[in-house]
Amino acid sequence: MNVRYQLRCPEGVRMQRLGRSGIHAAGLRQEIYVDPADARLAEVLAALERENISEVEFYALAEARGGLALRETLRACLATLKQVQAISYAVQLDKKSIARILPLEPVIFTDRDVPDASPKRRLHPDIYFQPGRGEVHIHAPGASAEVVVDLPLAAQVMSAACDSAGSRPSVARRLLDEVFADTGHLASGELSAHRRAGWSFADLVFHSSSRLARRWGRFGRNLQAPIAVPGPQSPRPPVIPLTFPLPLMQQMDSPFRMVLAARRSQRRPGLQPLSLGELSSVLWLAAAPRHATHGIGGRYPYPSGGGIYGYRIYVLVHRCLDLLPGVYRYETEDCGLQPIAPPSSQFDSLLAHYGLALTLGDGKPDVMLVITADIEKFGSQYDGIAYRAMLLGAGCIIQNLGLAAATIGLAGCAVGGSRPTLFSEISGADLWREPSVADFALSGGEGR
Numbered sequence: 277m278n279v280r281y282q283l284r285c286p287e288g289v290r291m292q293r294l295g296r297s298g299i300h301a302a303g304l305r306q307e308i309y310v311d312p313a314d315a316r317l318a319e320v321l322a323a324l325e326r327e328n329i330s331e332v333e334f335y336a337l338a339e340a341r342g343g344l345a346l347r348e349t350l351r352a353c354l355a356t357l358k359q360v361q362a363i364s365y366a367v368q369l370d371k372k373s374i375a376r377i378l379p380l381e382p383v384i385f386t387d388r389d390v391p392d393a394s395p396k397r398r399l400h401p402d403i404y405f406q407p408g409r410g411e412v413h414i415h416a417p418g419a420s421a422e423v424v425v426d427l428p429l430a431a432q433v434m435s436a437a438c439d440s441a442g443s444r445p446s447v448a449r450r451l452l453d454e455v456f457a458d459t460g461h462l463a464s465g466e467l468s469a470h471r472r473a474g475w476s477f478a479d480l481v482f483h484s485s486s487r488l489a490r491r492w493g494r495f496g497r498n499l500q501a502p503i504a505v506p507g508p509q510s511p512r513p514p515v516i517p518l519t520f521p522l523p524l525m526q527q528m529d530s531p532f533r534m535v536l537a538a539r540r541s542q543r544r545p546g547l548q549p550l551s552l553g554e555l556s557s558v559l560w561l562a563a564a565p566r567h568a569t570h571g572i573g574g575r576y577p578y579p580s581g582g583g584i585y586g587y588r589i590y591v592l593v594h595r596c597l598d599l600l601p602g603v604y605r606y607e608t609e610d611c612g613l614q615p616i617a618p619p620s621s622q623f624d625s626l627l628a629h630y631g632l633a634l635t636l637g638d639g640k641p642d643v644m645l646v647i648t649a650d651i652e653k654f655g656s657q658y659d660g661i662a663y664r665a666m667l668l669g670a671g672c673i674i675q676n677l678g679l680a681a682a683t684i685g686l687a688g689c690a691v692g693g694s695r696p697t698l699f700s701e702i703s704g705a706d707l708w709r710e711p712s713v714a715d716f717a718l719s720g721g722e723g724r
């Protein structure tokens with residue numbers, strides 16, 4: 277038996293040739309232009325449905341035509357096409373497709389032989405099923421792809437997921453287990469990391485889909501016009517005007533009012549880099565605990581549900597006066613920065629991602645502040661609303677950072693989408709126990 281990942285286009289996706297070797301792809305997530313630098317490779321991409329080529333065979337073709345350099349160019353193109361969901365795979369058994377694979381991350385799927393006596397696989401304990409039209413989409417939190425199968429095969433998988441002692445697995449089911457091993461739909465270890473960290477199923481699905489952006493759908497800002505919703509039919513009661521008594525107005529006429537009025541998102545770094553002094557001041561203003569007085573524990577300048585304060589701030593330094601580039605962790609108790617890792621190619625990719633999210637093109641923010649949360653700490657004190665309480669608290673820190681940056685005249689902006697897996701690899705913060713949950717770009721401002 278053999279697993280073969282035949283390259284296809286997901287339904288509704290179009291790839292058109294532009295010029296000698298360019299490809300315009302309208303993927304499920306967004307439209308993109310790629311150039312594999314070879315006319316034959318572009319021809320294959322534009323006609324994937326007819327070509328009957330697997331990913332491995334496609335790389336072999338690139339290598340035969342232009343050596344390792346062309347293979348690397350193709351790898352980069354395919355990674356981009358996977359990211360915008362312009363590519364899918366068909367897994368075949370006896371020339372019949374038994375599953376569709378929709379990648380959610382730019383992983384490479386490799387054809388291989390399956391031994392007759394392959395080990396028994398255990399499915400991911402939080403695998404879940406989404407009905408489609410005559411088919412079922414199989415997801416798992418953290419999986420690198422979505423697997424789509426027909427109803428009878430989905431029923432077999434569901435039965436195996438419930439550990440029910442059914443009949444012997446069919447050949448298709450055994451082949452699918454191999455696919456699941458590649459896509460991340462299998463259990464890892466005795467007790468998976470997210471189970472140990474105490475995630476509830478609903479929070480896990482929400483986190484994987486919104487934060488890890490692994491769920492099928494568009495990523496980032498939706499530029500389509502919203503659907504017009506008709507206004508209320510019945511007349512509304514008159515609005516009660518707000519009043520501003522003079523004593524309160526005088527109280528409001530404070531520096532705080534001015535800071536609030538001046539706050540705005542500034543994405544572009546100023547000419548002068550951020551300095552260590554400015555970074556320290558923002559961290560101190562926004563997030564440092566004010567020390568215990570009269571035996572009462574330290575207080576933070578932001579609220580946190582249940583007084584849990586299970587957050588950490590990591591500082592990714594791109595350019596900062598008096599501080600070398602690299603990854604640091606803000607240690608609130610020591611009032612200092614703990615060096616974690618020097619810059620690396622992964623570090624550069626992450627900063628480049630943030631630059632794109634901030635519409636800076638090739639530019640990067642001076643510093644990225646990444647907030648992580650101790651999930652066990654929140655889960656041990658709040659059951660059903662743990663994740664929600666944690667996110668609300670993270671939002672309070674983001675607002676503090678924005679106000680602190682505005683106070684000092686720096687450029688600051690929240691960033692919605694991140695690359696949590698990459699961040700976890702760079703920082704060592706565990707993806708499930710200490711996930712990154714919010715991000716803030718900080719740079720030197722104009723005219724300081």
Ligand SMILES: Cc1cc2nc3c(=O)[nH]c(=O)nc-3n(C[C@H](O)[C@H](O)[C@H](O)COP(=O)(O)O)c2cc1C
Pocket residue numbers: 539540541542543633634635689690691692693
């Ligand atoms: C949760 C959140 C996520 C955001 N993500 C981004 C982002 O990824 N890229 C970006 O350029 N701006 C981002 N922003 C900034 C908003 O675009 C900005 O707040 C909005 O346009 C209003 O502008 P103002 O903050 O200057 O009032 C984000 C803001 C928030 C609160």
